Amino acid sequence: MKILKPLRTLDDFRAHYDNGGHPWNLFSYPRDRVLTPGEVASAAGDLFAGAMVVLRFEVLRDGLPPRESAEALRMLDASMRRRHRKHEPRRVRPRRWAAGPAGRMAIVTGIATPHPHPLTVAGDVRVASMDPECVMPSLIPLRQCARLYFVHEEGGEATSGCLMAVFGGRVNLPPRLHRFAGMLLDTVTGGLRSKPTRYLMGQFAVPV
Structure with missing residues (x-):
């Protein structure tokens, strides 16, 4: 997980994203108030504007005041708007976060508290095998390969999150x-x- 510095104003957001993109993005121009896929990817340190790049864009945009947040969205060019519509994350509340299909991107706001009893968490995840002769992924208990937290509302019970x-x-x-x-x-x-x-x-965290 990456801890991101919040962008509090539209000027900060423009300075971060309206950067001209990578050297090979010939039609991306810095400080023109138009955000291309190359610029959004470049700000994220990535080559292409895929799902994680859109997720990073959105979790930072959520820190802007409503009017400036809407203005930041209008800065996207047509190509980036299509990618945004395809990968836009859901905003979910800590108490009602689990609805919907797996595989969706989501943003949840709350306080992270370490899971008090991680050994009680059931279920496995697929992990790539370190054996070059084995092409099948291994099944490892989630509690053994990740640090577990509850993200809960301020003042709320941790295990409800x-x-x-x-x-x-x-x-x-x-x-x-x-x-x-x-x-x-x-x-x-x-x-x-x-x-x-x-x-x-968890992929990104931004202080509120």
């Missing part, structure tokens, strides 16, 4: 409001020893 899994190392999440962005996923049913569990695979 969204189950979030953070992969790939330790992340310092202070007990304050953040916008968490990621993908809603289900664990794999691993026979009798596990059952599907819905969770948010």
Whole structure:
């Protein structure tokens, strides 16, 4: 998970995104108030404006005042608007986060508290095998390969919130409001020893 610096004003947002894109984006121009896929991808440190790039754009845009947020969206060119419509994340509340199909991007605002009993979380995830002779992914319990949190409303009970899994190392999440962005996923049913569990695979966090 990446902790992103919030962009509080439209000027900050423009300075971050209206950057001219990569050197090969010949039709992207800095400071022209038009955001192309190349510029949005470049700001994210990516080559192409796919689902994660749109997710990052949206979790940062949500930090702007409503009028400036709408103006930031109008800056997208036609190509970037199509990608935005395809990958736009859902905004969900911590208490009602699990509805809808798995595989959707989502943004949930709340306080992240470490799961008090991670060993009780059932379900496996597919992890690529480290054995070059084995092409089948391994099934690993979610609780063993990710740090687990509950994202809950301020003042609310932690266990009533969204189950979030953070992969790939330790992340310092202070007990304050953040916008968490990621993908809603289900664990794999691993026979009798596990059952599907819905969770948010956390990708970005922005302090509110």
